[in-house]
Amino acid sequence: xxxxxxxxxxxxxxxxxxxxxxxxxxxxxxxxxxxxxxxxxxxxxxxxxxxxxxxxxxxxxxxxxxxxxxxxxxxxxxxxxxxxxxxxxxxxxxxxxxxxxxxxxxxxxxxxxxxxxxxxxxxxxxxxxxxxxxxxxxxxxxxxxxxxxxxxxxxxxxxxxxxxxxxxxxxxxxxxxxxxxxxxxxxxxxxxxxxxxxxxxxxxxxxxxxxxxxxxxxxxxxxxxxxxxxxxxxxxxxxxxxxxxxxxxxxxxxxxxxxxxxxxxxxxxxxxxxxxxxxxxxxxxxxxxxxxxxxxxxxxxxxxxxxxxxxxxxxxxxxxxxxxxxxxxxxxxxxxxxxxxxxxxx
Amino acid sequence: xxxxxxxxxxxxxxxxxxxxxxxxxxxxxxxxxxxxxxxxxxxxxxxxxxxxxxxxxxxxxxxxxxxxxxxxxxxxxxxxxxxxxxxxxxxxxxxxxxxxxxxxxxxxxxxxxxxxxxxxxxxxxxxxxxxxxxxxxxxxxxxxxxxxxxxxxxxxxxxx
Numbered sequence: 001x002x003x004x005x006x007x008x009x010x011x012x013x014x015x016x017x018x019x020x021x022x023x024x025x026x027x028x029x030x031x032x033x034x035x036x037x038x039x040x041x042x043x044x045x046x047x048x049x050x051x052x053x054x055x056x057x058x059x060x061x062x063x064x065x066x067x068x069x070x071x072x073x074x075x076x077x078x079x080x081x082x083x084x085x086x087x088x089x090x091x092x093x094x095x096x097x098x099x100x101x102x103x104x105x106x107x108x109x110x111x112x113x114x115x116x117x118x119x120x121x122x123x124x125x126x127x128x129x130x131x132x133x134x135x136x137x138x139x140x141x142x143x144x145x146x147x148x149x150x151x152x153x154x155x156x157x158x159x160x161x162x163x164x165x166x167x168x169x170x171x172x173x174x175x176x177x178x179x180x181x182x183x184x185x186x187x188x189x190x191x192x193x194x195x196x197x198x199x200x201x202x203x204x205x206x207x208x209x210x211x212x213x214x215x216x217x218x219x220x221x222x223x224x225x226x227x228x229x230x231x232x233x234x235x236x237x238x239x240x241x242x243x244x245x246x247x248x249x250x251x252x253x254x255x256x257x258x259x260x261x262x263x264x265x266x267x268x269x270x271x272x273x274x275x276x277x278x279x280x281x282x283x284x285x286x287x288x289x290x291x292x293x294x295x296x297x298x299x300x301x302x303x304x305x306x307x308x309x310x311x312x313x314x315x316x317x318x319x320x321x322x323x324x325x326x327x328x329x330x331x332x333x334x335x336x337x338x339x340x341x342x343x344x345x346x
Numbered sequence: 347x348x349x350x351x352x353x354x355x356x357x358x359x360x361x362x363x364x365x366x367x368x369x370x371x372x373x374x375x376x377x378x379x380x381x382x383x384x385x386x387x388x389x390x391x392x393x394x395x396x397x398x399x400x401x402x403x404x405x406x407x408x409x410x411x412x413x414x415x416x417x418x419x420x421x422x423x424x425x426x427x428x429x430x431x432x433x434x435x436x437x438x439x440x441x442x443x444x445x446x447x448x449x450x451x452x453x454x455x456x457x458x459x460x461x462x463x464x465x466x467x468x469x470x471x472x473x474x475x476x477x478x479x480x481x482x483x484x485x486x487x488x489x490x491x492x493x494x495x496x497x498x499x500x501x502x503x504x505x506x
Contacts, residue, residue, distance in 0.1 A: 279353075
């Protein structure tokens, strides 16, 4: 009892520190991508920027607009923040470093992380603001549609590992990590988790140039801070999850396992920032058609191929080849169809 | 296939920018280089070699200023020529005021001055707390000018 409480507190502190580091890293990395310097004034090379921002948010006046639905407005930040942090309860950092070792860990993580969309929707609704409502709706639609390919791509991994226990999924990968056997699954999972975390190019709910700050537009001070904490915690959770179920988690030579896990997840986070620095934002209809016409069929094809090969108990590398072939075929077919449609219109 | 290579090309472009030297100038400590012909603050030039004003208060600058930012009045002053030693009554400005509130830094006053008594220097931090502080008379313009008057400007203003 006491041990698990201590583990929970330690995990919470670790996640909060990581979130602080991530806000700094994002600003710094995006700055250098844009040939700028990023934060420089607070401390050595702006290292104290994140604590300074936290202090600023805490010191701000707790302003609530008069026309909002007050109970809902007050509870929404916590509905976003708490599920994102609850996810970490079941995420192992090493073989036995996990606050709550669950048999159904992966299921729990996927289920809990989508609860926070309620908070987003509530924030959008209760703010009594057209931009907030619009982007609350948008993010709900986005998360619901990207949940499916995400879950289907994870399902293929679960079939190969034969378990929902994250520790077991990692230990299964000790010779060959799953990204070699499930490359299509990794792509689908990564794309959908970008959408789940509202990151660019799927940051439509946040779209600074049209709906300003998304569902959080009426929020300020620490309430806004809670949303930000939740978002970054979710980013970290997703990158941990990708490195656990596709990149082999803590398996790796020389370095201690926990360092390997963190290295892998920071690599994922760097790629997320890189993508943000590169691609423009999609339109809502493009986002929807990408999820339903592209990611979902591909993840289903991948799932089907994996299922067949697992049942027939064939060589595992055949799955890689077959799923890549299925991916290429589907892409080709879609391209052909689009070409025909284009010719008809012309 | 073409789409995928396009996506990768985009990623390559951004990551190649990641390792470039940032273009940021950390302003108050670092400053961008100012070109010698930069049109900054207007200064009034006192001829320190001959120990006298160059301005004769003719008022061409006042007449030409599109913003009516200059105000000059003329008087007669007895001055001794350092070379010949004779004392003459010469025209000099009595009041010379330049209003930086309305000045648009067009540089016409510098161009039209027949005695090269005005110049523009690379000084661009002209903010003041009061509007009155921006109305500068001869002495203010001089005191700002003397330490910061860069060589190229002296050459340009006294060249012909």
